[in-house]
Amino acid sequence: MLTRKGKYGLKALVYLAYLQPGQFNLVGDIAAKNNIPKKFLDAILGELRNAGFVQSRKGKVGGYRLARPAREIMVGHVVRVLDGPLAPIACASRTRYERCEDCDETTCQVRHLMFEVRQAVADVLDNRSLAEMRDIVGDDELAAIIKYQN
């Protein structure tokens, strides 16, 4: 399930997707506008930079910006980096698999259903870009956000 880290990361990226392409934004600003603790956001943006979703620049006019156009960054790809495999329960993950002590996994109906859930989650998240996520809100909300930014 989406952790707080995943949620904050997505909020920060969508916020960056509103900005003029190429414009850097200070972590402090991103954190303040989105109600994210700055220290936590520092760590999150560091991870997103390592994965190649954002770029950073040091200094007074520094900060973060998207490394690629928002329509090329898929939400599911970001979530995998921040939260790991898209697996609703640990026994449905093959790379971060944890065995349940209390059930037989070959016959566990919960596990089988969760495989299906995971597929459905991936189908949604891997087919939505940051740009689409940004555009989910209507023009009025958008105007409010832009006003809020300035």
Next chain:
Amino acid sequence: MSAGNSIVVIGGGASGVILAAQLLRSSDPSLRVTLIEKQSEFGQGFAYSTNLPVHLLNVSALGMSALDDDREHFWRWLKGRNLLPDEPGPFYAPRSLYGEYLRELLDEIAAQEPVRLRLVNAEAVTLTPASAGVEVGLANGVSIIARKAVLAAGHDRGPAAGQDHARRIELEPPGDPSSTVMILGTGLSMADAWLTLQHRGHQGNVIALSRRGRMPMPHRPSKPITLDSAEIPLGTELSYFMRWFRGLVDASKEAGGDWRDVIDGLRPFNQKIWQNWPEGAKRRFLEHTKAWWDIHRHRMPPTVHQQVSAAVATGQLTLVAGRLLKVSGEDGSHVVDVQRRHSRCIEKFRVARIYDCTGIVRDVSKGSIRIVRSLIDQGFARPDPLRIGLNVTTNCAVIDANGQTSDRLYAVGPLTRGTFFEIDAVPDIRTQCAWLARQIAA
């Protein structure tokens, strides 16, 4: 042939034959398939035209069926001819047998489909859009009209750009058996060239040169790990992906497995991983990682690996890591200047012949396939951003110079490498062909 669905397939090698077979699975009585091949034999293509029994398939017989929905087809073909060995385990069949298999498959279909399949032995040189279809111009002046065309031109047989001194070994008569010769490349084709030299009774030294000087790993029985795309980092930078990949290999080894289990487990997702990478990651992969990936991913049959390794051990074959700087001629022999890897000094090798085994990935617009160059020159097609193939959609439709997706021109196989990346081997090509056939011959 204006009525119904007429499809012309350009190239009658492995991918062309596999595609024709898939197209004719359609029950549409009005379907017409024309297969054009410039070589005298259909079904041979680049990889399977060798007649040396020492040239083996690099994929075991159970992985080589031409038919996507009948995975044991080739294996049964071998069994039916008593060509399978008695001992159990993976069997790497001679490649010439595979050419024969494809030819028989095509003969069988041709006999069953006297109306719907037409075989044309000629070189296709031009392709132009015509009203509601395409017109394919042949070298003999004839042209063929069809609703749709699929390029299945396969691998380029021409010499690599800038390697004017290098020749393809299969096109060269044997030289002095005691001379020293050089092979450019240390991959699977190098092993083939070395085997060809052995077969010809070559006694002299053989020097194989590549940037890293590493040759492919051998196949071993592997237990591919089960992965799901929900667990694979997609769309990240290359370094991030490689860290994940190495971690998975380490975890697999710790659990008593082998790196092959991870490479093979990842295979079903390779195209998806490639397609989701940003262009920078693709570029870096080709530049830095592909050589390493290839020696692990495209492995040799164990017997071939043993033979080649033995030659390295005795010194008959020397693997050199370095860069070819220049080639100069002297009294019928070549002097090759090589800069060794991680070294500034230049070493000179005097060799009688230079054989080109530099691999199959090269700039498509500078290649020797006439129809591909013609399409690019006229703007009906363009190279992909990395210039390793034609720019095609994930639906195999060709994209023209203006970025327009064609509704009648498609490509399959190695030409689509820029979009599908791993599309050189039969297991990948047959899946692609089956998919495209369902789209255009429904």
